[in-house]
Amino acid sequence: MYVAVKGGEAAINNAHELLADRRRGDRSLPSVTIGQIIEQLGLAVDRVMAEASLYDRALAALAVRQSRGDLIEAIFLLRAYRTTLPRFGASVPLDTATMKVERRISATYKDLPGGQLLGPTFDYTHRLLDPSLLTDEPVDEPKRKDASDERIMRVSDILAHEGLIEPDGEFPADHLAGDLTREPMEFPMSRDLRLQALARGDEGFLLALGYSTQRGYGRNHPFVGEIRIGEVEVEMEVAELGFAVSLGRIRVTECQMVNQFKGSSKAPPQFTRGYGLVFGQSERKAMSMSLVDRALRAEELGEDITAPAQDEEFVISHSDNVQATGFVEHLKLPHYVDFQAELALVRKMRADIEAARNSGKDLQEAAE
Amino acid sequence: MTDLATYNFAYLDEQTKRMIRRAILKAIAIPGYQVPFASREMPMPYGWGTGGVQVTASIIGPEDVLKVIDQGADDTTNAVSIRAFFQKVANVAVTTHTKDATIIQTRHRIPEQKLAEGQILVYQVPIPEPLRFLEPRETETRKMHALEEYGLMHVKLYEDIAHNGRISKTYAYPVKVAGRYVMDPSPTPKFDNPKMHLSEALQLFGAGREKRIYAVPPYTEVVSLDFEDYPFEIQKFEQPCALCGAEGVYLDEVVLDDKGGRMFVCSDTDHCEERREHGHAGAMLAPSKEAAE
Ligand SMILES: [Zn+2]
Numbered sequence: 040m041y042v043a044v045k046g047g048e049a050a051i052n053n054a055h056e057l058l059a060d061r062r063r064g065d066r067s068l069p070s071v072t073i074g075q076i077i078e079q080l081g082l083a084v085d086r087v088m089a090e091a092s093l094y095d096r097a098l099a100a101l102a103v104r105q106s107r108g109d110l111i112e113a114i115f116l117l118r119a120y121r122t123t124l125p126r127f128g129a130s131v132p133l134d135t136a137t138m139k140v141e142r143r144i145s146a147t148y149k150d151l152p153g154g155q156l157l158g159p160t161f162d163y164t165h166r167l168l169d170p171s172l173l174t175d176e177p178v179d180e181p182k183r184k185d186a187s188d189e190r191i192m193r194v195s196d197i198l199a200h201e202g203l204i205e206p207d208g209e210f211p212a213d214h215l216a217g218d219l220t221r222e223p224m225e226f227p228m229s230r231d232l233r234l235q236a237l238a239r240g241d242e243g244f245l246l247a248l249g250y251s252t253q254r255g256y257g258r259n260h261p262f263v264g265e266i267r268i269g270e271v272e273v274e275m276e277v278a279e280l281g282f283a284v285s286l287g288r289i290r291v292t293e294c295q296m297v298n299q300f301k302g303s304s305k306a307p308p309q310f311t312r313g314y315g316l317v318f319g320q321s322e323r324k325a326m327s328m329s330l331v332d333r334a335l336r337a338e339e340l341g342e343d344i345t346a347p348a349q350d351e352e353f354v355i356s357h358s359d360n361v362q363a364t365g366f367v368e369h370l371k372l373p374h375y376v377d378f379q380a381e382l383a384l385v386r387k388m389r390a391d392i393e394a395a396r397n398s399g400k401d402l403q404e405a406a407e
Numbered sequence: 408m409t410d411l412a413t414y415n416f417a418y419l420d421e422q423t424k425r426m427i428r429r430a431i432l433k434a435i436a437i438p439g440y441q442v443p444f445a446s447r448e449m450p451m452p453y454g455w456g457t458g459g460v461q462v463t464a465s466i467i468g469p470e471d472v473l474k475v476i477d478q479g480a481d482d483t484t485n486a487v488s489i490r491a492f493f494q495k496v497a498n499v500a501v502t503t504h505t506k507d508a509t510i511i512q513t514r515h516r517i518p519e520q521k522l523a524e525g526q527i528l529v530y531q532v533p534i535p536e537p538l539r540f541l542e543p544r545e546t547e548t549r550k551m552h553a554l555e556e557y558g559l560m561h562v563k564l565y566e567d568i569a570h571n572g573r574i575s576k577t578y579a580y581p582v583k584v585a586g587r588y589v590m591d592p593s594p595t596p597k598f599d600n601p602k603m604h605l606s607e608a609l610q611l612f613g614a615g616r617e618k619r620i621y622a623v624p625p626y627t628e629v630v631s632l633d634f635e636d637y638p639f640e641i642q643k644f645e646q647p648c649a650l651c652g653a654e655g656v657y658l659d660e661v662v663l664d665d666k667g668g669r670m671f672v673c674s675d676t677d678h679c680e681e682r683r684e685h686g687h688a689g690a691m692l693a694p695s696k697e698a699a700e
Contacts, residue, residue: 048487115452122448123414223443223618226546352544362616365453369533372455372485376478376515376674379660380577380596383642388571 062107076100085290085319086110090360091117092220092239094289094318111241115361122220129216130275131283133316135293136193138269139186142320145194146263147297153191158268159320194265195295195312204297204310226352227338233355237331238317240358242324248348249330257334257346261313264297268320292317294325298333303341311340417464417497423447427465427620431611434622439584440552441535446618456489457615459512459531463493466527466611467510472500474508479516479657479674486514503677515578517599519656519678522608524625530593532614535621537581537591557589560632568637577642583630584623592629598641598657603629648673649691651682 063070077084077100087099091114099117106112142158145151157163198204210231217232228236237245252259270290274283294315302308313333315325334348347353357363415421423445430444449457467473473493477486481503489512490501502508505518514531522528538548541559551559560581567574574580580597584590592600593612603610603623610623623629633639647654649670656678658671670691673679683692 047482047484048491051484051487051491118448119450123418123420125420220445220448222445225443352546356545361448362453365455365457366533366616367454368452369454372514373478373483374515374594375659376596376657377578377594379658379674380598380642382660384575384577388575391572 062105071104073097073100073104076103082320083108083110083113085317085321086242086324087113087117089318089321089324090114090239090241091121092235092318093117093121111360111364115364118361126218126221128275129218130273130286133271133273133291135267135271135291135316136196137190138267138271138291138293139288140191140267140269142268143191143265144263145265147194147265148197151192151194151197153189160322191267193267193295194297198264198297198310202309205306205312224355226355228351228355230332230336230339233335233351234314234316234328234332236355236358237315237328240328241360241363242321242327244358244360244363245327245331246323248334248354249327251346252330252334252348257337257349259313259330259333260299261296261330261333262298263326264295264312266292266294266322266325268292268322290319292319292321292325294322294329296326296329296333300340305339305341311336414496416469417467417493418450419447419461419464424465427461430620431462431465431622434611434620435609435624437588438623438627439582439588439590439621441614441619441621443618444620446615449615451488451492453616454533455485456512456514456531458613458617458620459514459529459615460489460492460613461615462529462611462613462620463510463512464497466529467493467497467499469497469499471509472502472507474502474505474511474677475513476511476516476518476675476677477514478659479518480676482676504681505675505677515594515596516657516674517595517602519653519673519675521602522606524607526608528606528608528610530595530610530612532591532593532612532619533616534579535591535612535614535617535619537579537589552588555587560589561634564632565634568634574633574637574639580639581632583632585627586630589632590621590623590629596642596657597631597639600629600631600639601641605629644671646671647689648679648682649689651679651687651692652689653679653682653687 077096080103083103084096084099087102087110088094088096091099093099098120099113102113102116103110105116140153140156142160143153143156145155195204199206208230217229217235219232219235251257268290270288272288273286275286276283296313296315298311298313300306300309300311311333313329313331313336315328315332317325317328331348331354334346335351335354337344337349344350419427427444430442434440434442446458447461449460451457451460463473473490475481475486475490477483480486493499494501505511505520505522508526510527510529511518512529512531517528536545536548538551538560541563542548542551551557564574564576567576576597578596579591579594580600582590582592582600582603592603605626605628606623607625609625612621614620631639642657644658648656648658650672653673657674659674661670661672662668663670
């Protein structure tokens with residue numbers, strides 16, 4: 040009986056076996072393949088790559104399958120793998136102006152060079168369950184534009200011509216891109232590290248924080264200057280060569296939020312920017328990220344810090360879902376040693392109160 | 408994708424181990440000071456011992472003998488899981504015997520048996536900052552440590568006495584190390600605090616999620632905070648262990664039935680088993696022992 044309250048190796052092994060059974064489910068149904076997950080659950084794969092900070096569709100799909108579709112668990116799996124990989128160096132900054140754009144929209148201009156491209160969006164679908172997806176109906180080929188090398192200028196570049204928007208900002212020439220997975224985190228953070236933290240931050244957490252700024256908790260008057268989704272080239276400087284070489288292409292979502300700004304003691308009246316960049320296709324995440332990035336620039340821009348979304352230490356310390364889920368879920372580990380200590384204390388305090396009440400009664404009786 | 412699982416000895420790569428060892432050396436040089444380190448993402452969840460595991464992985468060698476306990480016991484599920492991890496990635500010898508271990512990784516307890524020179528006790532720490540519940544901001548608490556500004560902690564303990572007639576902290580009871588830094592002993596019951604004082608063993612603390620390492624070198628003063636008129640006291644149990652009859656040890660309360668039946672047994676399972684092997688028996692095990700005497 041006493042032994043029964045303790046776990047053990049056999050219990051853990053049995054649990055793992057049961058988990059594997061549940062993961063596979065009904066054996067009379069075909070098993071889902073990695074290829075199917077990549078092709079048909081691509082946005083789940085994208086989210087896992089984004090929040091795991093590792094661009095690898097096959098491994099992300101493997102993680103989704105292994106985690107039975109629990110995406111935070113999948114992110115955790117992929118991160119635990121990522122941490123074992125060697126670091127060769129940092130890429131040169133992505134040039135998103137050269138993106139092969141699949142979707143590109145601006146809310147600030149009706150039309151603009153390069154046009155508005157809706158791309159594969161849910162935006163104007165009517166959210167009615169589609170019975171044709173209950174079975175495997177054939178799907179038509181989409182209309183395609185001929186590939187071109189057209190460079191689609193960024194909305195921020197349009198505003199920059201007039202000097203109405205703050206520039207990209209510069210780091211000193213000797214600045215090395217930070218890596219928050221390799222250096223201890225310290226506050227206040229530089230913006231590159233902060234953006235890194237936001238890029239791998241939990242989509243739901245950033246969504247809620249971004250939303251809170253729209254509802255008045257740190258309002259920053261945002262306009263979607265531009266959202267673009269497509270493939271960009273990743274290049275890396277190789278010291279021996281003296282020039283950048285291409286490592287390949289990745290799909291990213293970029294959001295440039297343009298924010299009204301009346302000016303302060305630190306900066307003139309101009310449009311400011313919040314920035315979001317996410318692996319894969321994830322507009323919700325990129326938009327939320329750019330709202331929160333802008334909110335976190337409050338101090339830099341001389342604004343009052345009044346809301347949670349503007350509080351760097353609060354936001355960055357709690358945005359990581361792998362950390363958050365671990366610590367919340369650790370509450371299910373045994374705590375009976377501490378609980379025993381609390382139990383003894385509460386019993387003792389109750390006994391004290393009881394004793395005090397009784398002695399009070401005695402005094403009262405004596406007085407009567 | 409096929410050669411996924413090729414890991415270094417003790418999982419971490421050598422560069423990471425070097426980085427962690429540097430943090431450990433700094434921690435030993437400044438007892439009780441929380442050294443920030445670039446905590447890695449481990450294959451177990453944050454809050455489940457990732458800090459302790461990284462410390463152990465950085466100091467363990469093929470000759471080491473490892474013991475892992477959680478709540479004082481070697482057979483609690485998370486202790487089993489961490490022990491199995493090191494058997495798999497480092498192939499080291501493991502033991503449940505406190506005296507045979509060179510490294511003991513623990514969560515929530517310090518073994519009852521006095522540790523000896525050469526042994527290392529590695530604590531898993533959830534929240535390394537003893538001032539965290541008084542001041543949530545890291546930027547502030549680091550300043551408070553730098554200025555040795557611990558008034559707030561004493562005020563909190565004093566308020567406790569004013570409200571409850573006693574300091575109501577029963578675990579993670581703050582200590583002052585080598586007369587300088589106030590330190591969180593991790594959520595061990597305050598019963599274990601005196602064992603830290605002038606311990607012959609090296610004590611290392613790892614907090615993975617919070618990215619901090621701190622240490623108490625051997626033979627270092629560790630004093631539990633208190634007041635002259637309210638001196639620090641440890642928990643006392645009214646009865647000995649029901650299995651081995653030990654007194655002056657920390658006990659777990661085991662509920663026997665739904666009618667209020669309970670028994671108290673050693674939290675330190677190795678200690679309890681060893682005593683029983685040496686013929687000690689508590690009330691539950693040896694109803695006949697007294698009769699025989
Ligand atoms: Zn016992």
